Amino acid sequence: MxxxxxxxxxxxxxxxxxxxxxxxxxxxxxxxxxxxxxxxxxxxxxxxxxxxxxxxxxxxxxxxxxxxxxxxxxxxxxxxxxQKDKLAGHMKIAASKTISNYIMPDIYYDFLSLYSDVKFDIETINSTKILEKILDSKLDIGLIETDYTHINILREKLYEDELIIVTSDKNYPKESYIDTIEKKWILREVGSGTREVFINKLGKHANSLNIFMELHGFEEIKKILIDNKDCVTAISKVAVEKELKSKQLFEIKLKNFEFKREFYLIFHKDKQKNLLFQTFIEYLKDKLN
Missing domain, CATH: 1.10.10.10 (Winged helix-like DNA-binding domain superfamily/Winged helix DNA-binding domain)
Structure with missing residues (x-):
């Protein structure tokens, strides 16, 4: 052969x-x-x-x-x-939307700029689908927002994130209890890491939410919030940094909850840890630490 x-x-x-x-x-x-x-x-x-x-x-x-x-x-x-400075290969990577849209673009670009013989196939899908593809050996690396364990998956912590509550209503109280926020909730779809962390943390308090819409992307959610003051969402702080700075959106600090979470790198336990795989993971960790 x-x-x-x-x-x-x-x-x-x-x-x-x-x-x-x-x-x-x-x-x-x-x-x-x-x-x-x-x-x-x-x-x-x-x-x-x-x-x-x-x-x-x-x-x-x-x-x-x-x-x-x-x-x-x-x-x-x-x-x-x-060839000390030469790295070559074709890697399949998928990241959940928060990670893919707000953390990874520059990292992908910088790594590929260093290694011209490396190619990435990059997907942006929710954490549940990433886990499925890792188990089916259809991905080399997954980057997810959920704390997930499986006998065939290895994971490593990458980055700490925080979910915050935001609205475009600048006159709304800057602090509140979750049960007293009388606005329409716009949330990510079922299966997204952001939604899972938020709902799981709320527990029985999630029943008090008036979930008006469910969408696949943060950009759509932010647009609806900016155009409609009667709406609110739970979103990664890194995803709304610009809007908070420009005062298009405003944070509502919760008195009874805090939403800290970890971003994880995952891969199949039987994944061949070749030179490209190891080099990229080391580079990723260095950039996020």
Missing amino acids: TLKELNFFYKLSDNPQVTQVAQELNISQSAISIAIKSLEKKLNEQLFDRVGKKLVLNERGRFFKDTTYPHYLAIKDAQTIF
């Missing part, structure tokens, strides 16, 4: 569209087909089901990928091991 054949195989295992993979690799579709047929011949096994113009990974192909991919990454690392 050649590294080129294996590279084509792993690319197609993630994207069954031969045309798209050929365009990404800047080669012909026939070159990919020939390489895959060669690989299958050497293994004496068909790895893909031919469905129209797609090559769909079958059960034997999935087994082959799960078994060989860690070793393939190790070999790829070995190609650059003697």
Whole structure:
């Protein structure tokens, strides 16, 4: 087997569209087909089901990928091991929306600026979906807002955050009890780390909330709050720094609750900790500490 054949195989295992993979690799579709047929011949096994113009990974192909991919990454690392300043690889990362929108953009940019042969596939999804993808080995790294444990997931604390209550009503009392806030609550969707931390901390007091709307993004929530003084939300402090400074939004300090939380880095316990993986995690920790 050649590294080129294996590279084509792993690319197609993630994207069954031969045309798209050929365009990404800047080669012909026939070159990919020939390489895959060669690989299958050497293994004496068909790895893909031919469905129209797609090559769909079958059960034997999935087994082959799960078994060989860690070793393939190790070999790829070995190609650059003697080049001290060279790092190469393709990493799949997903972060929950607070982390993705307000913490990670500059970190992604700066890291990729340092290492031109590194590529990131970046997703912004809620913490629940990130956990599912980590368990299915569809992500290398997840960055989440919930305190979650699972036998197959390893986690590390990254950053301390605080949820605060905000409104655009500058005349509203600056301190209040949660049960006495008589405004419409605009919250993140079920499954988001922000909502989970907020509701879990409130306990039975959550029943007193008048939840008027549920949205997927903080920007939409902030716009509604700014335009409607009768609304309120619980939101990460880092997500409203500009609005607080410009006095578009105002914090309502709660007398009976405090919403401190940790952001976590998670990965599958069987994840191959190759050179790129370790370097990025060290860089991330350095930036957030």
